[in-house]
Amino acid sequence: MKKGNLKEVTQKEKVDRINKVSKSFCLAKWTQVTLDLLHGTNHSCHHPKRHAIDEATVLTNPWALHNTAFKKEVREEMLRGIRPKECDYCWNIEDTPGEHYSDRIVKSLDPWSYPYFQDVLDCGSKGNYAPHYLEVMFDNACNFSCSYCLADISSSIKKEMQEFGPYPVQRSYHRMEDPEWKRSFKAKENPFVLAFWKWLPEIWDNLHVFRITGGEPLLSKHTYNVLNYCLDHPQKKLELAVNSNLGVERDRIERFLSLLKEINQKKAIKSFSLYASVDSVGAQAEYIREGLNYDTFLHNLQIFLESQTCEFITVMVTFSIFSLPKIDKLILEIEKLKKSFPNLILDMSYLREPEYLRANIGGSDLHGPMISALEIMDKSSVFDDFEKNKCRRIFNWLREEVDESERDSLRADFFGFVNEYDKRYKKSFLNIFPELKEFFIECKRARFLFGQKP
Ligand code: SF4
Numbered sequence: 001m002k003k004g005n006l007k008e009v010t011q012k013e014k015v016d017r018i019n020k021v022s023k024s025f026c027l028a029k030w031t032q033v034t035l036d037l038l039h040g041t042n043h044s045c046h047h048p049k050r051h052a053i054d055e056a057t058v059l060t061n062p063w064a065l066h067n068t069a070f071k072k073e074v075r076e077e078m079l080r081g082i083r084p085k086e087c088d089y090c091w092n093i094e095d096t097p098g099e100h101y102s103d104r105i106v107k108s109l110d111p112w113s114y115p116y117f118q119d120v121l122d123c124g125s126k127g128n129y130a131p132h133y134l135e136v137m138f139d140n141a142c143n144f145s146c147s148y149c150l151a152d153i154s155s156s157i158k159k160e161m162q163e164f165g166p167y168p169v170q171r172s173y174h175r176m177e178d179p180e181w182k183r184s185f186k187a188k189e190n191p192f193v194l195a196f197w198k199w200l201p202e203i204w205d206n207l208h209v210f211r212i213t214g215g216e217p218l219l220s221k222h223t224y225n226v227l228n229y230c231l232d233h234p235q236k237k238l239e240l241a242v243n244s245n246l247g248v249e250r251d252r253i254e255r256f257l258s259l260l261k262e263i264n265q266k267k268a269i270k271s272f273s274l275y276a277s278v279d280s281v282g283a284q285a286e287y288i289r290e291g292l293n294y295d296t297f298l299h300n301l302q303i304f305l306e307s308q309t310c311e312f313i314t315v316m317v318t319f320s321i322f323s324l325p326k327i328d329k330l331i332l333e334i335e336k337l338k339k340s341f342p343n344l345i346l347d348m349s350y351l352r353e354p355e356y357l358r359a360n361i362g363g364s365d366l367h368g369p370m371i372s373a374l375e376i377m378d379k380s381s382v383f384d385d386f387e388k389n390k391c392r393r394i395f396n397w398l399r400e401e402v403d404e405s406e407r408d409s410l411r412a413d414f415f416g417f418v419n420e421y422d423k424r425y426k427k428s429f430l431n432i433f434p435e436l437k438e439f440f441i442e443c444k445r446a447r448f449l450f451g452q453k454p
Contacts, residue, residue, distance in 0.1 A: 011109070015101070017117065018108050022081035026090070028107035029075050030120045032133040033066045037192040038140055039152065039181040042066060045107055046135070048086035052181070055191050062199035063128040065192065076125035112208035130203040138193060138222035140215040144245050144291035147421060148320060148357050151177040153215065156291065160424060167420050169413040170450070174354040193222070204235055211241040211275075218248045218256055227259040234268040239311075241273045246300040247292055253300055260309040271311035274304055275347075279318050281329045287432045288322045290425050298333075305341040313344050319394050320351040321359045321414065325435035328372035331391075338382040346387045350394050356413035360398050362439055370395050412450040415443035 009017075018025055028045040035042050040058075041050040042065065051071075057064040074084045083091050090102035107113060112132035123129045142154035151158040157175060166172040185191060210226070217223040223242060230240065246253075260272055278297055279288045286292045304313055315334060317323065323330075331346075338344050351358055374391055377383045418429045418440070430437060 014109055014114060015105055018105065021121070022079060024081055024083045024087075024104075025078045026087065026104040026108055027113040027117065027120055028103075028110075028133075029071065029078060030123060030129040031110075031113045031116060031131055032107065033131045034135040035065060035192075035196070036137045036181075037190060037196055038137060040183055040190075040192045041181060042068065042071070044071060044131075045103065047089040047103065048084075050181075053192060055183075055185075058195035059191055062195035063202075065195055065199055066131055067128040072125050079125055130206040132206055132208045134203070134207055134209065135211045135213060136196070137213045137215065138196075138217075138220045139190075141219040142214060142216040142245075143219065143247060144216065144289055145425070146289040146291075147287075147322065147417075148318065148351055148354060150175055152181065155215065164420075164424055167417050169356065169416040170409065171354055171356060171413055197225075200229070201233075204229075204233060207235065207238055209239045209241065211243070213243045216245050216248060217242050218244050218252050224255065224259065227256070227263065230263050230268050231259070231266065234266065236267075236270060238269040239271050239273065240269050241275060243275045243277070243316075245289065245292065246276045246297050246304075253303060257303070257307050257309060261307070264309055272309060273312040273314065274310050275314045275316055276301060276304075277316045277318065278330070279320065279323045280326045281333055282326070283432050284322060284326050285330075287427060287429070288320065290421075290427075301337070305337065305344060310343065313341070314347050315344065317346065317348040318351050319348055319359055320357045321362050321436075322357070322433070324359055324362060324366050325369055325433060328369040328376060331373040331376050335376065335380050335382055342382070346383065346390075348387075348390045348394055350397055354413075354417075356410040356417060358410070359394075360400070360402055361407055361410045361414060362436075363442075364399070366436070366439060367395075367398060370398065408446040408449060411443040411446040415440070415447040418443075 018027070026045075030044075032045045033042055034044070034046050034050070036050060040053045040055060042053055043050040044066070051068065053065055053068055057069075074086065077084045087104070090104040093100065093102040094104070110133075116132065120129065137153075140153055140155050140158065142156055145154060145156040145160055149157055151161045158177060161176055166176055167174070212220075212223050212226060214220060226240070230238070263269060263272065276297075277289070278285055278292070278294075282294050285294045285297075301313070301315075304310060317327075317330065319327070334344070334346050338346075355361075374388075374395060377388050377391055421427065422429055430440065433440075
């Protein structure tokens with residue numbers, strides 16, 4: 001696929017060119033895709049709800065993994081200036097007063113999108129397009145059962161929910177398998193995975209970013225197959241990325257690193273980056289992410305940092321009510337590591353689902369560690385604006401007013417969830433989170449208020 005010669009064009013000219021096709025035209029609908037191969041779903045970009053891929057079609061035409069009949073209809077709408085309903089996320093932003101770009105523009109300007117402007121137009125709504133940004137979940141094999149995660153994403157949680165059923169909370173659908181995406185295959189092998197491996201050679205040279213998610217990717221044979229594929233098919237512009245909980249056995253880490261080293265020696269790809277998740281320190285981090293051993297996490301993180309195989313290692317913090325008491329300690333830990341390893345990046349986002357674990361169900365009396373965290377970051381020379389802004393944005397969100405009756409309803413669910421989670425995993429919330437004792441009593445009161453069993 002050829003690149004257009006568009007280097008000298010200014011940003012404004014690029015935006016005008018995108019809008020001239022139509023005010024609802026977005027290159028990401030062609031250039032980016034997230035595939036869940038376990039459930040046979042896809043979405044472009046990651047904002048719209050995922051939709052089902054047709055099983056029979058992909059067996060003969062693997063291009064339909066990305067270019068589904070539904071997506072082609074949406075592309076047609078975009079080309080005709082109709083706003084697709086599924087892209088509400090962007091229309092809401094574009095309809096708010098003031099000058100700002102939605103992700104429609106941001107993603108259309110990305111280096112893996114804009115250079116392919118003419119190719120996208122040539123493809124139109126009927127053709128099949130090879131994506132440049134590909135995110136894939138091969139399976140849900142996972143050794144963790146994190147408090148906020150789902151049965152669809154973690155095999156351990158799936159097992160838990162099959163054994164114990166839903167949590168005794170008002171929002172009991174959380175963590176359960178989503179019946180909408182349930183699939184049972186006639187054949188032994190997942191047809192979407194089979195189609196993917198047929199499709200990969202055809203799209204390989206067009207890829208800029210290939211990110212593997214899970215489950216826990218280091219437990220999936222497909223992750224190692226991708227690394228071997230990189231070795232056998234060097235692709236100089238490819239930025240490969242893998243998410244990991246860094247809680248797998250030593251031999252897997254070694255196998256993974258040894259393949260990465262080989263890839264680096266061969267200069268087979270442009271770069272590799274690791275995304276590792278942790279949300280607090282010590283026992284509190286272990287409570288949030290059932291299965292985590294905090295010392296092992298730090299040890300494995302250090303191994304990756306010292307291996308010099310990664311362009312970047314991003315520590316992803318999913319900030320929930322559980323992260324609040326020790327967020328300052330986590331920032332100190334990351335600061336210490338960043339001093340020796342500048343390629344370590346901190347990325348924080350606040351937990352949205354389930355709502356009853358959101359950090360803003362706590363009162364402002366719990367904000368102290370967050371204020372300290374911001375002070376540490378401001379004083380330190382190792383955090384950049386991206387990292388500080390992410391943390392500051394969470395603090396600003398935390399301080400926004402919440403509807404009291406909604407908050408009490410969430411606190412009631414928090415109490416119900418924690419008691420049950422403690423029972424299922426033989427934990428003791430109050431021993432591990434003494435800082436949240438008063439808050440927990442408030443939650444217990446709320447539970448009575450909503451007439452649920454304690
Ligand atoms: S319009 Fe917005 S939501 Fe839709 S694909 Fe583009 S970036 Fe994503």
